[in-house]
Amino acid sequence: MDIRQSLFSLVNIGLAAIGAWFLFRKRPREAIASRGPLFIICFLLLLSSGISNLPLAVPALFERLLGHSVWMNYMPPLKLNVTQVGGTWWVVRWRDPIRTAYFYIFLGGLVWAIVNPVQGRAWKLNLFCVSFAGFMMLGSFVLSFLCFPFCFSW
Numbered sequence: 222m223d224i225r226q227s228l229f230s231l232v233n234i235g236l237a238a239i240g241a242w243f244l245f246r247k248r249p250r251e252a253i254a255s256r257g258p259l260f261i262i263c264f265l266l267l268l269s270s271g272i273s274n275l276p277l278a279v280p281a282l283f284e285r286l287l288g289h290s291v292w293m294n295y296m297p298p299l300k301l302n303v304t305q306v307g308g309t310w311w312v313v314r315w316r317d318p319i320r321t322a323y324f325y326i327f328l329g330g331l332v333w334a335i336v337n338p339v340q341g342r343a344w345k346l347n348l349f350c351v352s353f354a355g356f357m358m359l360g361s362f363v364l365s366f367l368c369f370p371f372c373f374s375w
Contacts, residue, residue, distance in 0.1 A: 229278070234272065259347075273320065277291070
């Protein structure tokens with residue numbers, strides 16, 4: 222058990238749970254409609270990063286469940302005329318699908334944050350969400366250019 226990875230996962234999952242509790246504790250039906258984008262854009266990022274590091278936090282549990290190490294090399298099934306990308310089980314079968322799912326949920330939260338002020342729901346909070354999401358996307362775009370050949374394994 223890696224203490225740093227365990228602490229990272231526990232803190233991220235805990236912060237997401239505490240954020241959800243504070244956001245949705247009063248009048249949950251109205252809070253979900255108006256504050257849902259804030260949870261998706263800000264706190265779900267913490268939850269997804271905490272969950273994506275779970276195999277590194279408790280590798281013995283995952284090795285017992287899987288029957289192999291989380292660091293085992295994984296190659297997807299061969300397909301014709303397709304670039305084959307491999308890596309460890311943790312990267313290919315665990316972290317990358319979680320990142321992909323978060324990306325699509327993030328885009329849905331962004332659309333939801335744009336629609337909410339049009340409907341008159343918590344316009345300040347949702348405009349903050351739209352600006353924060355735009356800042357995150359701009360930061361990701363700039364980072365991808367600054368460390369071009371080296372940052373693709375993140």
